[in-house]
Amino acid sequence: MDPYDSQVSTSRRRTSNLKDYFVGATPLQKRLESVRRQSSFFPSPPRRKIPQCTQLQEEIDPRKVAFLLHKQWTVYSLTPLYKFSYSNFKEYSRLLSAFIAAERQKGLAVEVGEDFNIKVIFSTLVGVRGTQRDPEAFLVQILSKSQSSREHGEGRVLWTGWFCCVFGESLLETVSEDFTCLPLFLANGAESNTSLIGGWFQKTFDCCFSPLAISAFNLSWMAAMWTACKMDHYMATTEFFWSVPCSPQSLDISYAIHPEDAKALWDSVHKTPGEVTQEEVDLFMDCLYSHFHRHFKIHLSATRLVRVSTSVASAHTDGKIKILCHKYLIGVLAYMTELAIFQIE
Amino acid sequence: MSVLRPMDKLPDLNRATVLLVGTQDALLQKLAESMLQEQCASELRVHLANSLPLPSNVNRPRIDLIVFVINLHSQYSLRNVEECLSHVDSSFFLGKVCFLATGAGRESHCSVHQNTVIKLAHTYRSPLLFCDLEVESFRVTMAQRLVRMLQICAGHVPGISAVNLLSLLRRSDSPPSKEL
Amino acid sequence: MASAMEQQGEKPAAGAEDCGEVRDEPQAAGESIEDRIRLLLRLRAQTKQQLLEYKSMIDASEEKTPEQIMQEKQIEVKIEDLENEIEDVKSSFEVKSLALNRMKLSAALTNNIEKMGTESSVLTDDMKHIIKLHKLIMKSQEESSELEEKLLGIRKKRLQLKQTSRSKLLEIQTEKSKQKKDLDNMENSEVIKTMQKKLQMEIKITTVIQHVFQGLILGSKTNWAEDSALREIVLQLEKDLTTI
Numbered sequence: 001m002d003p004y005d006s007q008v009s010t011s012r013r014r015t016s017n018l019k020d021y022f023v024g025a026t027p028l029q030k031r032l033e034s035v036r037r038q039s040s041f042f043p044s045p046p047r048r049k050i051p052q053c054t055q056l057q058e059e060i061d062p063r064k065v066a067f068l069l070h071k072q073w074t075v076y077s078l079t080p081l082y083k084f085s086y087s088n089f090k091e092y093s094r095l096l097s098a099f100i101a102a103e104r105q106k107g108l109a110v111e112v113g114e115d116f117n118i119k120v121i122f123s124t125l126v127g128v129r130g131t132q133r134d135p136e137a138f139l140v141q142i143l144s145k146s147q148s149s150r151e152h153g154e155g156r157v158l159w160t161g162w163f164c165c166v167f168g169e170s171l172l173e174t175v176s177e178d179f180t181c182l183p184l185f186l187a188n189g190a191e192s193n194t195s196l197i198g199g200w201f202q203k204t205f206d207c208c209f210s211p212l213a214i215s216a217f218n219l220s221w222m223a224a225m226w227t228a229c230k231m232d233h234y235m236a237t238t239e240f241f242w243s244v245p246c247s248p249q250s251l252d253i254s255y256a257i258h259p260e261d262a263k264a265l266w267d268s269v270h271k272t273p274g275e276v277t278q279e280e281v282d283l284f285m286d287c288l289y290s291h292f293h294r295h296f297k298i299h300l301s302a303t304r305l306v307r308v309s310t311s312v313a314s315a316h317t318d319g320k321i322k323i324l325c326h327k328y329l330i331g332v333l334a335y336m337t338e339l340a341i342f343q344i345e
Numbered sequence: 346m347s348v349l350r351p352m353d354k355l356p357d358l359n360r361a362t363v364l365l366v367g368t369q370d371a372l373l374q375k376l377a378e379s380m381l382q383e384q385c386a387s388e389l390r391v392h393l394a395n396s397l398p399l400p401s402n403v404n405r406p407r408i409d410l411i412v413f414v415i416n417l418h419s420q421y422s423l424r425n426v427e428e429c430l431s432h433v434d435s436s437f438f439l440g441k442v443c444f445l446a447t448g449a450g451r452e453s454h455c456s457v458h459q460n461t462v463i464k465l466a467h468t469y470r471s472p473l474l475f476c477d478l479e480v481e482s483f484r485v486t487m488a489q490r491l492v493r494m495l496q497i498c499a500g501h502v503p504g505i506s507a508v509n510l511l512s513l514l515r516r517s518d519s520p521p522s523k524e525l
Numbered sequence: 526m527a528s529a530m531e532q533q534g535e536k537p538a539a540g541a542e543d544c545g546e547v548r549d550e551p552q553a554a555g556e557s558i559e560d561r562i563r564l565l566l567r568l569r570a571q572t573k574q575q576l577l578e579y580k581s582m583i584d585a586s587e588e589k590t591p592e593q594i595m596q597e598k599q600i601e602v603k604i605e606d607l608e609n610e611i612e613d614v615k616s617s618f619e620v621k622s623l624a625l626n627r628m629k630l631s632a633a634l635t636n637n638i639e640k641m642g643t644e645s646s647v648l649t650d651d652m653k654h655i656i657k658l659h660k661l662i663m664k665s666q667e668e669s670s671e672l673e674e675k676l677l678g679i680r681k682k683r684l685q686l687k688q689t690s691r692s693k694l695l696e697i698q699t700e701k702s703k704q705k706k707d708l709d710n711m712e713n714s715e716v717i718k719t720m721q722k723k724l725q726m727e728i729k730i731t732t733v734i735q736h737v738f739q740g741l742i743l744g745s746k747t748n749w750a751e752d753s754a755l756r757e758i759v760l761q762l763e764k765d766l767t768t769i
Contacts, residue, residue: 213452503574
């Protein structure tokens, strides 16, 4: 039975380490490895860094990014752009404005003359990045040009959209040189404009937009991380919204806490300095749930968290966020980038 | 009896009993109906429960398989199941316990991460099945699987025992807790 | 598994009091004896399996479990080991049963063939076909190995040729570069330099002499344009020697 014994010994230890097979450094192999890793293990790092304002590599000028705060942004995830260059901004603005005007005039009689009453501006956003390796963020704005030639000022902003990438190393490693990785796209303005511009980008740079839906699990992580941020003064109360799935129509429960109380609760839960773990997040949410249960006898854990709103930022499960504090802008964007990258992959 | 034991009663002839534990009655009811509609040579009995321990005043047959249903949309069901696990005798976990996670299809509604459930199943060395119990076809398929598992656990299939099945269902890749 | 499919809900039609009794269901009134026998056999198999399970539980509980409190990691490692043991036992059992089956099959085959003798039957035909196929396989394997060897030889030759051509090209390159270097050296050599200097000197001297002659002729105030011989000489003196 000797040949059979050897068969027996080879059946031992069938667990194979995927890393042994990948020694090549080509981007395609790295991509394959990351895809395989994603498909077998679902990424949920048990610890995550609390966003700190000292993590910025370049200083963001608060005035320059002030227009990013206090606005409701709809978030999309974006695959890498092909052959995008930062020096062709004028060209892109010209093409995009022509495209938009053409789309608007579809079906109508063609107007003579080049005077479109909208103007598109591309510009870079300095400082909205995590490390030096992240590509520079850029901004697209649609302005309405005033009809009269006497006004020299800029027209009214109709639509704003910006692309950024904050700490996107895992994606940057796997793409080749021709691609620019800006996985996060935020838009504010009319939905029709968003779809127009999205279509133009998809055609020009061969990328793909998809709306980023934030699950209740990620919302609870965000709540914990943002409550953990140290703030000098709180400008908004901490609020949570839950949606109860029941017929005929769903109920909504909103729970508002004083932000200092929330911070005190977090501090009592928080053990490891500088990091947030899954257990701490669960404990934090459990405290809120049990407090609510004690008063109202409703199990909030059986419902679905739809919206979280803190002094740092607020997020809705449909993919809408609003950033309120410029100190933690990078931190919030880093988490959103991570979600976007996960959705792309 | 506060703790469920697998072998403390004699088996009834040609009868297999499964206990479904979960918080959402509607889902459990649907799953039970799908299981009963399966064609099976043995007689099936399905018991539903919201939580353990079971009331001791009811005369019930020997339970052959326990299925814990966890809804990934609600953390309450996960906590409930975790509490119930302490009321189950350890010899049950030799193949007679199964975890069923539902609701993984709609990622945006999930408040429990899949990793958590995978770790839980790994800690208790029991198989974890994913199924969207709302969808008819998936539910029917899962019911077929569960009925087959139940038959094996009740000893109605000669040559395979529950422990054998357990080692067959073992996942061959290492769990995420080791990776991270 | 028996083919009799009985579908029961939560309320059984009749309970079974003891093992040997056959079920008496209203819809199975027309059941034949075979169905009943099948049912009995199935119940027998079930009871056997359940008895086996209970026995193994008793055996397991007789084993002494270690009472000391182990750390969680150690428990995990121990569980892994035990699970691997189960796997090993299972696979060895499978392998052994496979071997036994094979032996049984071959024994049955030999018995059958002995019984049948040399007359043709399906079995012998099959076996002859199998042997033919095996021979074919071996032949084609040989051919393919030959072809592979030829291919390998050709590849080696090609590699050699490539290497020799590469070395030849390298030689050519070195030769060319050497030539070029020699040329450069020659141009820069001292001999040429001195020769060039002498040439320059001579040209200068000649130019001076030319100018002197020019001066002589002009100074003599003769009309050199009329005389053809003098004109030729003056024109020749105008030639610039550095451009020659």
